[in-house]
Amino acid sequence: MRHTVKFFFAVAVLLFSIPASSQPEKKAVMQKSDPTQAASMLADIHAVSPALERYTRDRVLGDLWKRPDLSPRDRSIVTLSALIARNQTVQMGYYINLALDNGVKPSEISEIITHLAFYSGWENAMSAVVNAKNVFHQRGISPDQLPPAPAELLPLNEADEKRRATSVEQNFGAVAPGVVQYTTDVLFHDLWLRPDLAPRDRSLVTVSALIASGQVAQVTYHLNRAMDNGLTQREASEMLTQLAFYAGWPNVFSALPVVKDVFEKRVR
Numbered sequence: 001m002r003h004t005v006k007f008f009f010a011v012a013v014l015l016f017s018i019p020a021s022s023q024p025e026k027k028a029v030m031q032k033s034d035p036t037q038a039a040s041m042l043a044d045i046h047a048v049s050p051a052l053e054r055y056t057r058d059r060v061l062g063d064l065w066k067r068p069d070l071s072p073r074d075r076s077i078v079t080l081s082a083l084i085a086r087n088q089t090v091q092m093g094y095y096i097n098l099a100l101d102n103g104v105k106p107s108e109i110s111e112i113i114t115h116l117a118f119y120s121g122w123e124n125a126m127s128a129v130v131n132a133k134n135v136f137h138q139r140g141i142s143p144d145q146l147p148p149a150p151a152e153l154l155p156l157n158e159a160d161e162k163r164r165a166t167s168v169e170q171n172f173g174a175v176a177p178g179v180v181q182y183t184t185d186v187l188f189h190d191l192w193l194r195p196d197l198a199p200r201d202r203s204l205v206t207v208s209a210l211i212a213s214g215q216v217a218q219v220t221y222h223l224n225r226a227m228d229n230g231l232t233q234r235e236a237s238e239m240l241t242q243l244a245f246y247a248g249w250p251n252v253f254s255a256l257p258v259v260k261d262v263f264e265k266r267v268r
Contacts, residue, residue, distance in 0.1 A: 153190065
């Protein structure tokens, strides 16, 4: 089944259900996020935990986000993926704004949310829709800046897909044929081929979400796929560093043996 995933249509409806009279005009140059937003966030943290505010200011914003082995754009993709996967919405608006400032396109944020509906659950994606809708409205992002629901799909790697589909069918076809069917028809013959999020970035989103939600059993396949799609070992390593702060050390340490095994096997 090559027709596109229907979810995005519902996302678009939610995002742009604001009355036309209240929508701002589309900006030729996208607005930057308000610099006072970070200061306000730090002030709120300080009011509860001065130590946490210091770590946030010095280690997270002042150090982690400036490390050179992962671009600010990629750090935003990793962070947003972790927040959506964990349904952590309190600061999501701030990080969506930061992602836009760091060069993540509105169309890419739209596709990240669509993708994670399948990899972290529909309701987590719907929570992200609410936050994205507000940011898009504030910044004057209009429907023509988002991917259409029907899209001209990227070409399918027939050989790789045949190996994947055969393996899944042999292992699980008798257990959950519906899951196997949707995995092939909707995920790998449709979602993964949507063009407005590059395969490398789609893989980065997937691996980040898996680690953030503690789903290490799927990391081997998807990390190998990510590296086949162009993610370097250095970038994958730095993704783990970013996730340690945004998904917690235990989730990252649970994934480390799996990631180590992938790295070692790829250099043999």
